[in-house]
Amino acid sequence: xxxxxxxxxxAAVLFVLGLFCVMTRRNAVTILMGIELILNSANVxxxxxxxxxxxxxxxxxxxxxxxxxxxxxxxxxxxxxLNLYKRINSIxxxxxxxxxx
Amino acid sequence: xSDEIRLGVFLGFGMITLVSGAVVALARTIIYSVFAxxxxxxGVAGLYVLLHADFLAATQVMIYVGGIxxxxxxxVMLTHKIATVQLRSASMQRGPAALICGGLLALLLYxxxxxxxxxxxxxxxxxxxxxxxxYLMTDYLLAFEVISVLLFAVLVGAAxxxxxxxxx
Numbered sequence: 001x002x003x004x005x006x007x008x009x010x011a012a013v014l015f016v017l018g019l020f021c022v023m024t025r026r027n028a029v030t031i032l033m034g035i036e037l038i039l040n041s042a043n044v045x046x047x048x049x050x051x052x053x054x055x056x057x058x059x060x061x062x063x064x065x066x067x068x069x070x071x072x073x074x075x076x077x078x079x080x081x082l083n084l085y086k087r088i089n090s091i092x093x094x095x096x097x098x099x100x101x
Numbered sequence: 102x103s104d105e106i107r108l109g110v111f112l113g114f115g116m117i118t119l120v121s122g123a124v125v126a127l128a129r130t131i132i133y134s135v136f137a138x139x140x141x142x143x144g145v146a147g148l149y150v151l152l153h154a155d156f157l158a159a160t161q162v163m164i165y166v167g168g169i170x171x172x173x174x175x176x177v178m179l180t181h182k183i184a185t186v187q188l189r190s191a192s193m194q195r196g197p198a199a200l201i202c203g204g205l206l207a208l209l210l211y212x213x214x215x216x217x218x219x220x221x222x223x224x225x226x227x228x229x230x231x232x233x234x235x236y237l238m239t240d241y242l243l244a245f246e247v248i249s250v251l252l253f254a255v256l257v258g259a260a261x262x263x264x265x266x267x268x269x
Binding site: 007012040083 | 104107108111115118119122123125126131134135138141142145148149151152153154156157160161164165168169172173175176177179180193194195198199201202203205206209210213214218219220221223229232233236237240241244248251252255256258259262263
């Protein structure tokens, strides 16, 4: 049988890849993809623990909420990105400094 | 299903997930990243099936592949002049980022293999849909209602932000 650690290692590597994507990319859409990778790795952990450690499947309910949050976040973030592109004709996150952040 | 087949399927889905995840993080062309993300989502859905999460696997395929990925593709297509600008995604500060991520990965692996996880006796696969529905309507009813309000707000907000400003 597959040990719990197998799933945890896959989730950890996926999380690190998503973090690397968020840290190095300058394109806003690609950063969003990195965030999706991170959320997916968290979901793998939730469901692996629900299968291996928890008495029942509450982890599945949490994973459903995470998926809903990811969908909402992607919709709002892409609406913002489209607006940004309409205004300054670029989605490079280094060039978005109107608020001097 | 015998244990060898199960392990082989697990390794296959794990490799699909990790290799395409690496392509998402490292590819120079955005379109490659988006399509690699498709394979990552499918690989994760396969892992869910192996973990006996049938409802979650179906939800993953429907919402991520059918919804979020299409949204991301729209984002890529709408924010690049395809005829003139090449669809490239520059990256920066790869060295420090690789250092931090590698250190974090080493720490995570250390924790994963050092912790004595309280693994229970694994039972046979049972359908999860009914139990998930019962949890959503009893223990997690408040969260369920709040997230439905959130989704409504997102629907209205995204439509309002993304539309053309006509009467101004």
